[in-house]
Amino acid sequence: MKHIVVLTGAGMSAESGIKTFRDADGLWEGYDVMEVASPQGFRANPELVLDFYNQRRKQLLEVTPNQAHYDLAQLENDYKVTVITQNIDDLHERAGSTNVIHLHGELFKVRSTFQENDIKEWKADLVLGNTCKNGYQLRPHIVWFGEDVPMIGKAVSICETADILIIIGTSMQVYPAASLIHYIPQNTPIYFVDPKPNITSNKNLTVISEKATIGIGITIKLLKTL
Known part of the structure; x- marks a missing residue:
């Protein structure tokens, strides 16, 4: 899997x-x-x-999870999925994702x-x-500004095992989270979903210039072509 x-x-x-x-x-x-x-x-x-x-x-x-949260959770039917989030909400978990790493802490x-x-x-x-x-x-x-990010080491280890990377709704400008893309194995397919992407497509990168609820649906269809 x-x-x-x-x-x-x-x-x-x-x-x-x-x-x-x-x-x-x-x-x-x-x-x-x-x-x-x-x-x-x-x-x-x-x-x-x-x-x-x-x-x-x-x-x-x-508030409640949106369709993008639910769509990600459904991916667990066909793949091993690990969500690494910068968000402090619990919407991934409420939508059904079972393996979520919170880099910046949890509000609850x-x-x-x-x-x-x-x-x-x-x-x-x-x-x-x-x-x-x-x-x-x-x-x-x-995790406040100036504090260590305790989960970053675990996140790095997870990224090193990725077969596919999906990035949703993040500028990839905030470190250390932004560094995680560098730990993905070479030639791993990457899908970048953001309405205002700050990155251009290349051989392994597919950019989807849409908001999360639309972009994840497009991504799932593309996954089926791999």
Whole structure:
């Protein structure tokens, strides 16, 4: 069974109504990203940061997976599929994908500020005073700017085993995620789905200039010709 590795970014969830800071010149829902997505921002104003993610969590509870999420999940009927996403939502899982790697963390999880591996599921509001078992404040389980990306090593290992690569809704400009394409075995077919692609087709690369819900359908048809 061929192994498809899928790299997804903000464009994957945009059609479900999830906004990203890149939609508005560095602002995320009206906030400077360094205020709400950096260790410095959390130290300076933890209540603001916690409230920001509380609002994002509530938003995520109100949206649903789009057709692109469901189409990717259906690929598991015919292929081994690993989704490596930069998104912090759970829409891939809700659509039925069973093997999802979250590079930048997960909105429905929190972790201890004392021990980063002390992680728990969390769908309610998170406020000052919510602590881990050792009495330390809990924080969103999100990889903020300037922090290490713990899952990048696992993602590299997965990419090295890919028979097919599909990239959906990501500019491939944010590192270290953007470096993953360099670990795909040579001559691996690559499908790049994005309405405004910043890359041109070559021998192994097929560019599909469409939004996710349309582009993944086209990609699936092309897979059948391999």
